[in-house]
Amino acid sequence: MAGLKALLPRREFQVGAAAAIALAAMFLVPALFTGFWVARFSQTAIFAILASSVGLLYGRVGLVSLGQVAPYGIGAWVTLRLAFATSLPFPILLIIAGLVAAAIGVMIGLPALRVSGLYLALVTLMLAASVEIVLSQIKFPNGGGGFSGVVTQLSDIAPMRRPGFASSDVAYYRFIVVAAFIIMMAVAFVLTRKPGRAWASIRQSEVSALAAGIDVTRYKLYAFAIAAFMAGVAGGLFAGTIPKGLSLDPFTRQAAIFLIAAAVMGGIRSLWGGLFAGVLATLFLAFLTQNVWGHQLWTDFSLSLFGFGLLMNLVQNTKADEKKGIAS
């Protein structure tokens, strides 16, 4: 506990910095930027939550899930459907979406308890591919009435309901920032408590974690549930940014690979990395497509850019680790 107390000032500083960034994002961004950029910043906050969920699993527990687009898509789908089927307040929808996604996350986690890291990555990659097929079969981006309504014309798709107190683009953007801030703070809190310490020791060595009396199974599942909850809420928030219906686009195999690339590039060891990944994957790309030498080059190359970034990051990490004398 003494060690933890020594960390306190640093932690308080970090919380303060995060709060300052959130406040600046809430009030400076809408004042300084056009609606187009406010929309991009909304996506940044959402992607930050999603990337942090990948970072939590990989960086904190040492589990690589390539299938985080699954709970993300499920969260979006649940929020969308419940918004049409019920009149529950939006924040409640988000929590339900998160919980449903968390349940799915645990189901993904179950096989993960028994297989090695590589198998987990392969299985979750297949999961991402399956989600694409299933969502396509159920005609996923569809906003018909009721819980399972399907409409044939895009115009019949009613706009997704937003919270009553945040129906304008700017207000909803602020709502997203607040939601992202709360989630990040909650995760930061969990990381300093027992689960965080358990994860750290699991990541170091599962065997010694077991020896230390840590319930490895329970804490692994716990990590999957929390990460899936984050992704689910991010999906719900994403659903609300879209005027009419959702697109299947963010939930594909390719999106899954892009997500891991962005998360690794942002940095998986801290929650700040999630935010940085969000900035890279949304603001940075938007900046390239808007401002640099004619956009077409960059939209085409954005995949190459992130693929290259992922590779370079892995190589750099290896070099850094080798310098520190840590093999593998």
Added chain:
Amino acid sequence: MKVRRSAAVLAALGLVLAACGSSSDSSADTTGGSTKTTDATSDSSATTDANTETSGGGSAAPGESKPATAGEGCGLNNGKKAEGDPIVVGNVTTSVPGIDFSGGPALQQAYFDCVNENGGINGRPIELIVENDNLKPEDAAAAARKLIESDKVVAVVGGFSILDCAVNADYYKEKGYFTIVAGVPAECFSSPNFAAANMGPAYSALGATQVIVDKGAKGKIVSMIPRTATSAYGNSLVGVYAKEKGMEWENIEIDVPIADPNAAIIDAVNRAGEGGGLILNFTPPEGLKLLKAAEEQGLIDKVVWGSSTPLNDNSVAAALGEAWAGKLNVNAELSLLDDPAPEMELYRTISEKYAPDQPLGSFQQMGFMIGRIIVHTLLEMDPADVDDPVKVNDAIVNIKNFNTDIVCKPWYYGKLDAHVPNNWDYNVVPNGTDVMELDRDCFEIAAVDDILKDVRKAEVEQKLNVG
């Protein structure tokens, strides 16, 4: 989530627009060299020749001169460079890898460039702002708001977007903008605020169905389309028409990209039965898979084959080769690229001079046509009114009988609950070597649904395209 596309859904969404037809191979292959040599000639044909035709056009004072008609040149056609404050129009277009519609606006811009070198809009230049929706609804919504609220465009014209119609229909209505587009989803053809240069997947597939029934398809029509959230629209009218003809109909939705074309096409032909009809509603790469699989499985002569307009692409004709000569009926919404009509001459000239990197193609044709429509409309207005969006949009909604060689009948906007101004089509077939050739000249798309029935009635009542 920034990921641009797994080809699957892209292709699915991009379906009909994705290759609204032919893109010429010659210009795609010849950039550079040959373009330069022709510049001089195209220059003169676009301006000088036309000047001699229009009586005294060059010296006419702004506002007095008549806008050039098809084939005569650009705008006022007086060779004077436009100056002063630009008149700004804009649109929302989809341009992502796999679905790049930027060729449409590129030719609209090319025509504007030509107009601006030839007197502009009564001396003032016309400027085009193209916003990319990145195939994301949230971007499409942001784009429309930027155009109207920040850029203060006087008209939204020439958008080639998968999403614009669906996402922004209510917004344009609220702001009083009458939008000219080329679009895919149903709302481009079912909203009072959109009129399209093309006719969309449903009417195009219907046109192909009419042809194959006429050519002897019997018993049952099977239609195929990529599965998307709203794919039921694409082949819906095929079913209505088949029932009207006393035939059975079955629609198959398949996941794209197609990974096992043999399985898919054997299954589909089995369902259609010997002598039945098969309608494809796919982009060129996906359509090619199915057709090649049919060829391999010896199914070409089992059914009568039809396709909506995207397969009207010379790359398809070339890839299909001899076995398919005359065997695939592709609905074509626009005149063929080598059509000798004057407006098509002008299009080819402008493309060569002002957009040398663009191939000749259907998007480009439509972008050019829309460019001509808006320039013509602005020139006919009182020059004092062209900065007022209300008056400009009032002029747009009143467009009637716009003569064009690019679609079968004169184009119009009109006051309608739903617009389908392009509702007569061509039928083309692969020639067995490398191009699509004309098989059937302009024919009327059957009015089997309420929208087209109302449109035809309004055409007569409001004298929209009966000059």
Added chain:
Amino acid sequence: MPGLGELWPFLIQGLAFGAMYAMTGTGLVVLYRTTGVVNLAFGAIGAMAAHIAWTLMGGSLTKPIPVVGGVRILAYPAIVLLCALLTLLYGLWIAPKLARRDPLVKALGMLGAALFLQGLMKKGWDSSKARGILFPQQTFKLGNTIVSTTQILALVLSVVVVLAVTTFLNKTATGTAMRAIANDRDVSSLLGVPVRRVETMAWFGSGLLCGVVFLLLPPLFKSLDQGTMTYFVISALAGAVVGQFRSLWVTFWASLGIGVLESVLTPFKNSLHFMADYRKLVPYVVAVVAILWISRRRTVVLAGREMQ
């Protein structure tokens, strides 16, 4: 319920695709056992090579399926060679930088390479155009079913490949070295096995296999489709997973089974609607079931490379 006769064409098609899965699986297993790398860029590399070969062959919008004649026939070996070279390039340039990391990081590296190549392909070859590179083929009737020489070739080649690779691993010195490295890289190195040279051979060999797969995939898909070819490897992984990245013959039979099942479910539209609609999930379901079965009592350790 479709009759047996109706199922035949789907069975043939399924065998052909199963054979492609099997060859892909063989390439993945050989490389994994020697270097610890699961080549998730297998599809992207193959697709890239096929596109480059298409261009070398004189492919253009006027000739989306280049005519094969004269030197253009070289395009077929070109695909194989390009695949092998691209794979080797990664093996020599990037892979050593990650050599000491665990297989997970190595696999992520391949994903990075796949994304990179995909971006290049999207930039270089407009994916809205029809494009093909069809291996010359004949069709003939087997009963009432039309069979193409490509399908036969796929099946025959897959058997030959598995036989040849198994023999190679068991009978040749290099093969023995590969198996030794697969068992324990460090010890093999101490015992004087030229680890780097053997690994290089493994990269090249699996690249050649990738080339063979992508020689035959375009005629089976009937088109050069960037997405389908790139993600083909994810479905093909299932067979290798069932074989635990260890047994080539288990991988072979599992791949064939997956291919056949995926295909013959197609005509069940009326009776077993659900099965037909979700048939593309077959590889994934098989893989997950296999993993659960294999791991029912113990922690799965991939081919002895991981310590847990």
